Amino acid sequence: MATPVLDKVEAEAAESPYITVTFRIRRFNPEVSADAVWEDFHLEIDPKERVLDGLHKIKWDLDGTLTFRRSCAHGICGSDAMRINGKNRLACKTLIKDINPEKPITVEPIKGLTVLKDLVVDMEPFFQAYRDVMPFLITKDTNEPTRERLQSSEDRERFDDTTKCILCAACTSSCPVFWNDGQYFGPAAIVNAHRFIFDSRDEAAEQRLEILNDRDGVWRCRTTFNCTDACPRGIEVTKAIAEVKKALITRRY
Amino acid sequence: MKIHKYDTVIVGAGGAGMRAAIESTKRSRTAVLTKLYPTRSHTGAAQGGMAAALANVEEDNWEWHTFDTIKGGDYLVDQDAAEILAKEAIDSVLDLEKMGLPFNRTPNGTIDQRRFGGHSRNHGEAPVRRSCYAADRTGHMILQTLYQNCVKEGVEFFNEFYVLDQLITEVDGVQKSAGVVAYELATGEIHVFQAKAVIYASGGCGKFFKVTSNAHTLTGDGQAAVYRRGLPLEDMEFFQFHPTGIWRMGILLTEGARGEGGILRNKDGERFMEKYAPVMKDLASRDVVSRSIYTEIREGRGCGPEGDHVYLDLTHLPPEQLDAKLPDITEFARTYLGIEPYTDPIPIQPTAHYAMGGIPTNVEGEVLADNTTVVPGLYAAGEVACVSVHGANRLGTNSLLDINVFGRRAGIAAAEYSQKADFVDLPENPAQFVIDEVEQLRTSTGTERVATLRKELQETMDANVMVFRTEQTIKTAVEKIAELRARYKNVAIQDKGKRFNTDLLEAIELGNLLELAEVMAVSALARKESRGGHHREDYPNRDDVNFMRHTMAYREVGDDGTESVRLDYKPVVQTRYQPMERKY
Numbered sequence: 001m002a003t004p005v006l007d008k009v010e011a012e013a014a015e016s017p018y019i020t021v022t023f024r025i026r027r028f029n030p031e032v033s034a035d036a037v038w039e040d041f042h043l044e045i046d047p048k049e050r051v052l053d054g055l056h057k058i059k060w061d062l063d064g065t066l067t068f069r070r071s072c073a074h075g076i077c078g079s080d081a082m083r084i085n086g087k088n089r090l091a092c093k094t095l096i097k098d099i100n101p102e103k104p105i106t107v108e109p110i111k112g113l114t115v116l117k118d119l120v121v122d123m124e125p126f127f128q129a130y131r132d133v134m135p136f137l138i139t140k141d142t143n144e145p146t147r148e149r150l151q152s153s154e155d156r157e158r159f160d161d162t163t164k165c166i167l168c169a170a171c172t173s174s175c176p177v178f179w180n181d182g183q184y185f186g187p188a189a190i191v192n193a194h195r196f197i198f199d200s201r202d203e204a205a206e207q208r209l210e211i212l213n214d215r216d217g218v219w220r221c222r223t224t225f226n227c228t229d230a231c232p233r234g235i236e237v238t239k240a241i242a243e244v245k246k247a248l249i250t251r252r253y
Numbered sequence: 254m255k256i257h258k259y260d261t262v263i264v265g266a267g268g269a270g271m272r273a274a275i276e277s278t279k280r281s282r283t284a285v286l287t288k289l290y291p292t293r294s295h296t297g298a299a300q301g302g303m304a305a306a307l308a309n310v311e312e313d314n315w316e317w318h319t320f321d322t323i324k325g326g327d328y329l330v331d332q333d334a335a336e337i338l339a340k341e342a343i344d345s346v347l348d349l350e351k352m353g354l355p356f357n358r359t360p361n362g363t364i365d366q367r368r369f370g371g372h373s374r375n376h377g378e379a380p381v382r383r384s385c386y387a388a389d390r391t392g393h394m395i396l397q398t399l400y401q402n403c404v405k406e407g408v409e410f411f412n413e414f415y416v417l418d419q420l421i422t423e424v425d426g427v428q429k430s431a432g433v434v435a436y437e438l439a440t441g442e443i444h445v446f447q448a449k450a451v452i453y454a455s456g457g458c459g460k461f462f463k464v465t466s467n468a469h470t471l472t473g474d475g476q477a478a479v480y481r482r483g484l485p486l487e488d489m490e491f492f493q494f495h496p497t498g499i500w501r502m503g504i505l506l507t508e509g510a511r512g513e514g515g516i517l518r519n520k521d522g523e524r525f526m527e528k529y530a531p532v533m534k535d536l537a538s539r540d541v542v543s544r545s546i547y548t549e550i551r552e553g554r555g556c557g558p559e560g561d562h563v564y565l566d567l568t569h570l571p572p573e574q575l576d577a578k579l580p581d582i583t584e585f586a587r588t589y590l591g592i593e594p595y596t597d598p599i600p601i602q603p604t605a606h607y608a609m610g611g612i613p614t615n616v617e618g619e620v621l622a623d624n625t626t627v628v629p630g631l632y633a634a635g636e637v638a639c640v641s642v643h644g645a646n647r648l649g650t651n652s653l654l655d656i657n658v659f660g661r662r663a664g665i666a667a668a669e670y671s672q673k674a675d676f677v678d679l680p681e682n683p684a685q686f687v688i689d690e691v692e693q694l695r696t697s698t699g700t701e702r703v704a705t706l707r708k709e710l711q712e713t714m715d716a717n718v719m720v721f722r723t724e725q726t727i728k729t730a731v732e733k734i735a736e737l738r739a740r741y742k743n744v745a746i747q748d749k750g751k752r753f754n755t756d757l758l759e760a761i762e763l764g765n766l767l768e769l770a771e772v773m774a775v776s777a778l779a780r781k782e783s784r785g786g787h788h789r790e791d792y793p794n795r796d797d798v799n800f801m802r803h804t805m806a807y808r809e810v811g812d813d814g815t816e817s818v819r820l821d822y823k824p825v826v827q828t829r830y831q832p833m834e835r836k837y
Contacts, residue, residue, distance in 0.1 A: 030752070031751065060704030064746055065748040065750070069293075072295060073468065074298070074502075075585075077294070077297055116753060131404050136401040137353030144351060148363060149351070151358050153360065156355060156358050160355070163387075163397070196353075199355070202353075
C-alpha cells in the first residue's frame with residue numbers, strides 16, 4: 001500500500017498564512033440609532049478561515065457589540081445565513097479565499113425578514129410558513145404497525161434531496177418574490193412540503209398540495225433559481241418546487 | 254420581570270428536550286425554553302447512527318448491546334440503566350420511523366444498519382451491524398423529525414431564552430424544584446418560570462476545550478445552574494475524545510466512515526490500529542482509538558511537517574459508496590481542507606466530543622441530590638445528565654439512543670409528576686441572582702476580556718486534561734483555572750444594551766465553562782487510575798478496588814465566601830457482568 005501524501009496542502013500550511021482583509025458590515029441597533037450604517041473592520045486572517053472566524057475576530061477582539069447568530073460552525077445548524085458579497089451563504093461554510101479577499105467583504109443580514117440588530121433578523125415569519133405546510137408525517141393507520149413501515153430504497157431516494165434542509169432561510173430570503181411579498185410561502189416551506197408529498201409513507205399529499213395551490217403558494221415562483229444557488233446544502237430547490245407544481249397539475253406524486 | 258406558570262418546563266430543545274416535550278405536552282401544560290431555535294441544536298451534528306439490536310441485517314440482540322455498552326464504558330456503567338437503554342433502543346428506533354424519520358433502507362425495505370465502534374456480536378467476537386442510520390446525517394434527521402412532531406403536537410417553545418438559574422424551595426425539610434429563571438435574548442427581560450417539574454436537556458460543555466466537535470453554544474449552562482444550587486455533578490472527569498476530528502478544526506468525521514471500511518494510517522501508511530486492537534481494529538472503542546492515535550504521534554509516526562495528525566483513508570472505497578453513505582463528511586473535507594476524499598486521505602486528530610458525566614439521575618430521569626435522594630420535580634436527560642449509561646467511555650451511536658430513551662422517560666415521568674404534584678412556592682426574590690449577575694456584567698468596569706480568558710481556558714484544557722493526563726498536568730490545569738476564575742471576577746463587556754446582547758451571554762457562558770472545568774479537573778486529579786476516557790499516565794491501570802465508583806462533585810462555599818469542590822463517591826450498579834480486562 002502506497003504511503004498517502006499531502007504535499008500540496010501541507011506546503012501551503014507551512015507558509016505564513018495571514019493576510020489583511022476588510023469586512024464591511026451592515027450595522028443596525030435601534031437602541032443606538034434608527035438608521036443602519038456600513039462599518040469597516042480591518043483584520044489579519046488566514047484566507048483558509050471562514051467568514052464566521054472573521055466575524056468572531058471582530059466580536060472578540062475589536063467590537064463586542066457586533067451581533068450575529070451562530071452555533072455549530074460547520075454548516076449543519078443553519079444559524080448563520082447572511083448576505084456575503086451580495087449572495088446568501090452560511091458564514092461558517094464560506095472561506096475567505098473563495099470570496100476575493102482583496103476587496104472589502106460585505107456582510108449584511110438576509111433580506112425580506114425584519115432586521116432586529118446587526119445581522120440578526122426576525123425568523124418567525126419564516127418558521128410560520130414552514131409550520132403552515134404541515135411538516136410532519138401524516139398517516140391514516142388506525143393500527144400502528146408493530147415494526148417499521150417498509151419503504152424501498154427507490155422510494156426513500158425519491159425525497160432524499162429535500163430531507164437535507166436545515167431551515168437556514170438562505171433560499172427563501174434570496175427569492176425576489178419573497179422580498180416583494182412576505183405572504184409567499186417561500187422556497188424553504190415548499191421544500192419541506194415536497195419532503196412529505198414524495199414520501200411513500202405519507203398520506204396527506206393532497207392536503208399539502210391544496211395549501212400550496214393557494215394564491216401565495218407555488219404558483220408565485222418565477223423560476224429565477226436564486227434559491228438553488230443560495231442553498232448551502234446543495235438542494236435543487238427550484239426543481240423541487242417544479243415537482244410540486246407538476247404534482248398539482250397531474251395529481252401524481 | 255415576568256412570571257409564568259407551567260406544569261412542566263423543559264430546558265433545551267435538542268434531541269432529549271424535544272423527545273421529552275412530545276411526551277410531556279400530551280400529558281401536562283409544557284413550556285420548552287431554549288437558547289437556540291430548536292433546529293439549531295447540536296443533536297443535528299451527530300452523523301453515524303443510533304444503535305438498536307433490530308437484527309435487520311444480521312443476528313443481534315439487546316443483551317449483546319447491553320454487554321458492549323458496559324464494556325465500552327470500562328465497567329463504570331450502571332448496568333440496570335444500560336439494560337434499559339439496550340432493550341428500549343428497539344422501540345425507540347421504531348418510534349422515530351413511525352414519526353417519519355427517513356432511515357436508509359435494506360433491499361427488503363426495512364431499516365438498514367451498519368457497523369460502529371465497540372458494537373460486537375456475541376460479547377466481542379466480531380463487529381456487528383447495529384447502527385440504524387440515515388446516510389451520515391442521522392442526528393440531523395432525528396432533530397428534524399422530533400421538531401416536526403413538536404409542531405404536530407403543538408409544543409410551546411420560548412426560543413432564545415437562556416435559563417440562568419434553578420429555583421429550589423425547601424418544603425417540610427425537603428429540597429424541591431420550584432422553577433427556573435430565564436433571560437430573553439431579544440429584549441434583555443428576565444422571566445421567572447414557576448413549574449411543578451423542570452427537565453434539563455441542555456446538552457454538553459465541550460467548549461472548554463479548544464479542538465472540539467462541539468458547537469460554540471455548548472457551554473454547560475444546565476450543569477452549572479444546578480451545581481451552583483448545591484446539587485452534585487457525577488463523573489465529570491470522563492470526557493470523550495472522538496478519534497476523527499478534522500485536523501486543527503475539530504469538526505467531526507463520523508466513525509461511520511470506519512464502519513463503511515475507512516482505515517486510519519500513520520505517516521508510513523501503516524494501518525496502526527491492527528497493533529492496538531487486533532479484533533476490532535479501526536472499530537475499537539473511541540478512547541482506545543484516540544489513545545492509539547496520540548501514541549503514534551508521540552512516537553514520531555504522525556503525518557505532516559509537524560507530525561501532529563494521522564490520516565483517515567477512504568480512497569479504497571468506491572466513490573458511489575462515499576456519495577451514498579458519507580456525503581456530508583466528504584463534503585466537509587472538500588470545503589474546509591480542499592481535499593478530495595476519493596483520491597486523498599484526510600488529516601485527522603482526536604477532538605473533544607462528549608461529556609460522559611453530568612447531572613446525576615436515576616433511570617426515570619429524576620435528579621439526585623446525593624447518592625440516593627431524589628430532588629422532587631427535577632429531571633435531566635441527554636448529555637447534560639449522567640444516568641449512567643456511558644460510564645467511563647460512551648460507545649458511538651449510544652448518544653442518539655440515550656436522548657431518545659431517556660428523553661422520553663424523563664418527559665413521561667416529569668409530566669406524570671406534574672399531574673399529581675402542587676406548585677411549590679417560589680423563593681423570595683426569585684430572580685435576584687440573575688438580576689445581579691446580569692447587572693454586574695453589564696456595568697463592570699473591569700479590564701479582563703471574555704475572549705482572552707476563554708482562549709486561555711481552552712488552551713490549558715487541551716494541553717493538560719485531554720487524552721493523556723498526569724498528576725502534574727492536571728495540577729497545572731487546576732491552578733490555571735483558579736487563576737482564570739479569579740480574573741473572571743474582573744471581566745467586562747462592551748455591549749451594554751438590552752437587545753440581543755450576545756456579548757453579555759458569552760460572558761455568562763464563560764463563567765459556566767470555568768466552573769465546570771474546575772469540577773472536571775478536580776475530579777480527574779482524585780481519580781488515580783486509568784479507565785475509559787480518563788487516562789492517567791502515572792496510574793496506567795484500572796483500579797477496581799479503589800475506583801470502581803462514580804465521582805460525585807459538590808460545590809462548597811466556606812464562611813469567608815471561598816468556593817471549592819468537595820468530592821464524594823457513589824457505588825456502581827452491577828447486575829450480571831463482572832468487570833473483565835478490556836480488549837478489542
